[in-house]
Amino acid sequence: MAMGGGGGGKEGGGGGMAAQAGRLGVAASVAINLAGIALYLRRRYFGDGGKGEEELAVAPSSGKPPVTKDSVINLDHGDPTMYGAFWRGGAGERATIVIPGWQTMSYFSDVGSLCWFLEPGFERQVRRLHRLVGNAVADGYHVLVGNGSTQLFQAALYALSPPGAAAPTSVVSPAPYYSSYPAVTDYLKSALYRWAGDANMFDADGENYIELVCSPNNPDGGIREPVLKSGAGVAVHDLAYYWPQYTPITEAAAHDIMLFTVSKCTGHAGTRLGWALVKDRAVAQRMSKFIELNTIGVSKDSQLRAAKILKTISDGYDRAPAPAATAGDDSGRLFHFARRQMVARWGALRAAVAASGIFTLPDEVPGNCTFTKETVAAYPPFAWLRCEKEGVNDLEGYLRERKILTRGGGKFGADGRVVRISMLDTDEAFAIFIDRLAAMK
Amino acid sequence: MAMGGGGGGKEGGGGGMAAQAGRLGVAASVAINLAGIALYLRRRYFGDGGKGEEELAVAPSSGKPPVTKDSVINLDHGDPTMYGAFWRGGAGERATIVIPGWQTMSYFSDVGSLCWFLEPGFERQVRRLHRLVGNAVADGYHVLVGNGSTQLFQAALYALSPPGAAAPTSVVSPAPYYSSYPAVTDYLKSALYRWAGDANMFDADGENYIELVCSPNNPDGGIREPVLKSGAGVAVHDLAYYWPQYTPITEAAAHDIMLFTVSKCTGHAGTRLGWALVKDRAVAQRMSKFIELNTIGVSKDSQLRAAKILKTISDGYDRAPAPAATAGDDSGRLFHFARRQMVARWGALRAAVAASGIFTLPDEVPGNCTFTKETVAAYPPFAWLRCEKEGVNDLEGYLRERKILTRGGGKFGADGRVVRISMLDTDEAFAIFIDRLAAMK
Numbered sequence: 001m002a003m004g005g006g007g008g009g010k011e012g013g014g015g016g017m018a019a020q021a022g023r024l025g026v027a028a029s030v031a032i033n034l035a036g037i038a039l040y041l042r043r044r045y046f047g048d049g050g051k052g053e054e055e056l057a058v059a060p061s062s063g064k065p066p067v068t069k070d071s072v073i074n075l076d077h078g079d080p081t082m083y084g085a086f087w088r089g090g091a092g093e094r095a096t097i098v099i100p101g102w103q104t105m106s107y108f109s110d111v112g113s114l115c116w117f118l119e120p121g122f123e124r125q126v127r128r129l130h131r132l133v134g135n136a137v138a139d140g141y142h143v144l145v146g147n148g149s150t151q152l153f154q155a156a157l158y159a160l161s162p163p164g165a166a167a168p169t170s171v172v173s174p175a176p177y178y179s180s181y182p183a184v185t186d187y188l189k190s191a192l193y194r195w196a197g198d199a200n201m202f203d204a205d206g207e208n209y210i211e212l213v214c215s216p217n218n219p220d221g222g223i224r225e226p227v228l229k230s231g232a233g234v235a236v237h238d239l240a241y242y243w244p245q246y247t248p249i250t251e252a253a254a255h256d257i258m259l260f261t262v263s264k265c266t267g268h269a270g271t272r273l274g275w276a277l278v279k280d281r282a283v284a285q286r287m288s289k290f291i292e293l294n295t296i297g298v299s300k301d302s303q304l305r306a307a308k309i310l311k312t313i314s315d316g317y318d319r320a321p322a323p324a325a326t327a328g329d330d331s332g333r334l335f336h337f338a339r340r341q342m343v344a345r346w347g348a349l350r351a352a353v354a355a356s357g358i359f360t361l362p363d364e365v366p367g368n369c370t371f372t373k374e375t376v377a378a379y380p381p382f383a384w385l386r387c388e389k390e391g392v393n394d395l396e397g398y399l400r401e402r403k404i405l406t407r408g409g410g411k412f413g414a415d416g417r418v419v420r421i422s423m424l425d426t427d428e429a430f431a432i433f434i435d436r437l438a439a440m441k
Numbered sequence: 442m443a444m445g446g447g448g449g450g451k452e453g454g455g456g457g458m459a460a461q462a463g464r465l466g467v468a469a470s471v472a473i474n475l476a477g478i479a480l481y482l483r484r485r486y487f488g489d490g491g492k493g494e495e496e497l498a499v500a501p502s503s504g505k506p507p508v509t510k511d512s513v514i515n516l517d518h519g520d521p522t523m524y525g526a527f528w529r530g531g532a533g534e535r536a537t538i539v540i541p542g543w544q545t546m547s548y549f550s551d552v553g554s555l556c557w558f559l560e561p562g563f564e565r566q567v568r569r570l571h572r573l574v575g576n577a578v579a580d581g582y583h584v585l586v587g588n589g590s591t592q593l594f595q596a597a598l599y600a601l602s603p604p605g606a607a608a609p610t611s612v613v614s615p616a617p618y619y620s621s622y623p624a625v626t627d628y629l630k631s632a633l634y635r636w637a638g639d640a641n642m643f644d645a646d647g648e649n650y651i652e653l654v655c656s657p658n659n660p661d662g663g664i665r666e667p668v669l670k671s672g673a674g675v676a677v678h679d680l681a682y683y684w685p686q687y688t689p690i691t692e693a694a695a696h697d698i699m700l701f702t703v704s705k706c707t708g709h710a711g712t713r714l715g716w717a718l719v720k721d722r723a724v725a726q727r728m729s730k731f732i733e734l735n736t737i738g739v740s741k742d743s744q745l746r747a748a749k750i751l752k753t754i755s756d757g758y759d760r761a762p763a764p765a766a767t768a769g770d771d772s773g774r775l776f777h778f779a780r781r782q783m784v785a786r787w788g789a790l791r792a793a794v795a796a797s798g799i800f801t802l803p804d805e806v807p808g809n810c811t812f813t814k815e816t817v818a819a820y821p822p823f824a825w826l827r828c829e830k831e832g833v834n835d836l837e838g839y840l841r842e843r844k845i846l847t848r849g850g851g852k853f854g855a856d857g858r859v860v861r862i863s864m865l866d867t868d869e870a871f872a873i874f875i876d877r878l879a880a881m882k
Contacts, residue, residue, distance in 0.1 A: 077548065080546065098539050101528040107704075111505055147736040150736055191631075263548075269547060270738075296591050299711070299713045301711075301740065309542065
């Protein structure tokens with residue numbers, strides 16, 4: 001799971017930003033050549049010229065107002081808009097898709113498949129990307145698609161809870177745990193499963209349980225293994241952040257259920273697409289059944305789009321293999337681009353923390369990355385920031401007074417002197433945050 | 442709600458159809474003019490010429506094998522592939538969308554809105570379409586978007602069930618009711634709500650309840666109002682089929698919660714998009730919260746796509762207003778195209794039933810349609826077919842032996858001598874079905 005959305009929704013916010021209106025405006029018979037196609041497409045579908053609002057074809061949106069020096073800076077959610085700069089470059093043109101009106105009519109993507117709503121092209125690109133990155137074993141696994149990994153997480157709870165059990169299956173994760181886990185587990189008060197809190201405080205004692213293993217961990221970036229070892233339990237591995245920009249890839253993970261999401265890999269949160277690699281066929285079938293009952297499958301448009309995006313990433317590395325790319329131009333290599341951003345942001349954050357003197361951060365833990373063939377540090381997508389200043393027991397409130405929205409430790413099963421901060425927002429928002437943090441004494 | 446998917450999934454089926462592979466194959470510097478753009482786009486993104494599978498951009502899929510005279514014909518689901526012929530025409534070109542790589546990065550569509558994941562362009566087209574068709578009042582209503590109306594149905598159950606109630610809220614609908622209602626209500630064994638069966642058998646007795654009012658009704662096409670009148674109950678109106686191709690539009694519906702879906706309006710089931718019109722702000726907020734917890738919003742790609750599709754429909758009528766269009770060319774007027782199909786199919790079905798002599802169908806009920814300004818009959822998306830032949834007590838099984846997959850009455854709270862049959866499948870499948878039905882004596 002991935003938003004870092006907690007039960008939080010859209011706290012903060014502000015007035016909706018008027019979406020840039022794209023308008024049609026092309027004269028009807030000019031001759032153009034292929035070099036002009038990109039520009040043509042942009043004009044044809046996104047703007048320039050104008051026949052009024054009704055001509056709008058596809059307009060970008062985020063609804064977020066532009067930040068200014070005095071803005072409220074919202075780093076509560078892990079909205080991965082940092083990736084925008086990469087996709088506005090040449091890679092973005094290559095990832096463009098065109099969907100004609102007759103496409104995606106049927107509910108079915110592959111009626112003969114266990115996951116009948118999974119687009120074959122998306123599955124192919126998922127498997128290809130895992131082979132490229134080496135972060136998970138996909139061969140021998142069933143691929144499932146979900147409306148974000150949040151839905152796949154619920155599918156796993158459904159699949160792993162025995163339907164006829166006398167009591168709900170306990171769902172646990174060691175604190176600090178992702179703040180959405182409790183809310184998403186319990187909002188429907190299911191008799192199949194229920195949130196049972198910190199795995200370190202849980203006494204399995206022969207009882208059925210599901211342990212959520214988020215690694216690298218949201219919120220603190222820790223590398224994790226299951227803490228519970230009882231035979232009656234099963235683990236679900238949430239690997240949303242196990243990508244080379246965030247952490248050294250040290251092995252190809254091969255757990256029973258592994259969850260991934262497009263949003264934290266490529267930055268396309270609005271596409272709402274996740275996938276699961278599942279070893280056991282019966283579990284995969286039950287997870288697929290959950291998604292069928294919950295939403296009758298998953299948007300094909302998103303799957304076509306995500307397939308093209310993942311393809312563009314893999315193609316970028318086919319053109320310039322990873323080791324050779326470290327020093328050069330990263331415009332076609334997503335993980336290198338994103339890592340460079342994360343290195344710069346973490347450098348700025350550690351400098352601001354040092355300048356301030358009242359905060360601490362988790363230590364940097366280096367490792368040897370099999371993907372980049374380098375020893376690199378981890379650069380988690382969230383900063384788990386602790387305040388050491390006397391009297392600050394509600395750090396979320398302390399920062400909110402300074403117009404920085406974060407998520408307090410209490411929501412993660414931790415104390416109030418710590419907060420989680422998204423490292424994936426826009427350059428502009430991040431820069432203002434850093435300036436403010438450095439000035440706090 | 443709309444699939445007619447029941448708890449059914451992908452019964453029947455058969456081997457996946459190899460998706461038509463689209464391939465890149467354009468020489469690099471030909472001069473082309475605008476008249477060639479449509480062809481160019483098709484070639485560039487969908488096919489013709491070939492650099493192998495990795496160049497595949499967007500390929501259509503349904504996974505359904507082509508039907509033959511001896512095929513199993515699957516009319517169990519309401520897969521609306523009938524609409525393909527409309528969208529493969531000129532309207533399909535006009536509904537084409539292009540999504541560049543930098544689009545839909547953020548989780549947010551309009552951070553200041555109650556439904557923060559609702560694309561403003563989609564909302565605008567929804568309101569415009571209701572104004573055009575006159576089937577529902579949208580002014581003064583909150584618009585919510587969901588992953589199909591199935592998700593919005595669950596959002597309504599969540600929003601309408603008091604969180605602290607001693608017992609789950611009873612969910613009822615008069616038989617025959619849509620077969621998915623019980624399964625989708627109960628699969629998570631929620632303590633908030635539970636399926637309580639046929640509304641006609643339900644004794645409200647001051648108890649909280651939710652009545653699902655599907656009109657026109659799935660499976661039998663009946664026009665419905667709530668049957669329960671107790672003050673402790675609330676109604677959810679499932680208006681998936683309240684469109685001019687299926688039934689005369691007799692009034693602009695103005696109920697508290699109204700559910701719609703793209704799939705049964707336009708045929709784009711694979712886009713997985715529904716919307717709700719909700720009068721009460723607090724209910725709308727709770728429904729939005731459900732979707733946030735369940736899937737952190739809804740695919741923006743689907744919303745951009747659906748906005749373009751709905752726009753194309755409304756534009757088609759702006760060009761040639763409805764009353765004038767009845768006699769002419771329907772290639773730009775979706776509802777007229779689809780009604781023509783439904784008239785033809787129901788004509789063929791009634792002829793086949795008459796030829797066979799062992800079946801009956803509900804009566805045709807004509808009404809004055811405010812949209813087409815004509816008196817027209819209802820042509821429901823499903824046929825509710827009853828067998829009068831002695832000894833046939835399991836009509837679903839009887840038809841299955843004859844290689845026609847339907848859904849038996851038992852799943853709708855009715856008896857086994859009746860089945861539901863999708864009227865929205867491909868022309869080829871429908872024609873074979875009609876031939877077989879007429880031959881049954």
